[in-house]
Amino acid sequence: MKVLWIFAHPEQCSLAGSLMAEGLRTLDALGHENRVSDLYAMGWKAVVDADDFGGPSGSSGPSGSSGPDRDRLFIGAEQERAYEYGALSADIRGEQEKIRWADTLVFQFPLWWFGPPAILKGWFDRVLVQGFGFGLQGPDGRTLRYGEGGLAGKRALIVTSVGARESGFGPRGIHGQLDEVLFPLLHGTFWYTGMAALPPFVVYGADRLTRDGHARGADALRERLRTLGTTAPLPFHHENGGAYDEDLVLQPEFAPGRSGLGVHR
Structure with missing residues (x-):
């Protein structure tokens, strides 16, 4: 297996850093190839601007034609x-080459304000560009997304840590159920671009973790990585699989009488 590990934490001497080191050792021991994108260490630029596209928006393509209204981005x-x-x-381009190489992507980050740090959001914004991660069409003209798309065939795993107790992220927890908190990534980023989203790996109570708790977390991560290629992904509906009508609304025979994010599984 070829694993790209995208790491979004500013401190290597942290719980996150130690878990990544343990994760990479485990992948090596299992015989998997791996590459790492340590976004803070790389000084990753998090904002999209005209410099991403070869200069100002008026830049020409190889044909020399700048196109209409090129003074606007x-x-x-x-x-x-x-x-x-x-x-x-x-x-x-370097990150896209890594994605092409990989068959599994691991995204590791601390959960800050119910989402990933800004630097990882910027990685998604800048790397998963139109034409590469999304915005593709099939031979029949269908839009390829939600189970299809530029990254179809790859698997994606979130490795995250939260300061709260696990009960607070349970079905009736005050913070919301974790798979729904992470829905924008699991469904709106991974599944949208075609990647099969695996159940997230979470370490709870990270701010109060004891030595024993850290050891349990490392053991659990090793076990998850041993089954990285066989764990069943989250069973989201395909957009083009018959579950949705022409207005992209779930057909009434699926999850009848229910609403909310859970109906898309």
């Missing part, structure tokens, strides 16, 4: 143009 169009012409900035 249309992000999606510029992403697709720069991707097609190989004009994306070198750091973006």
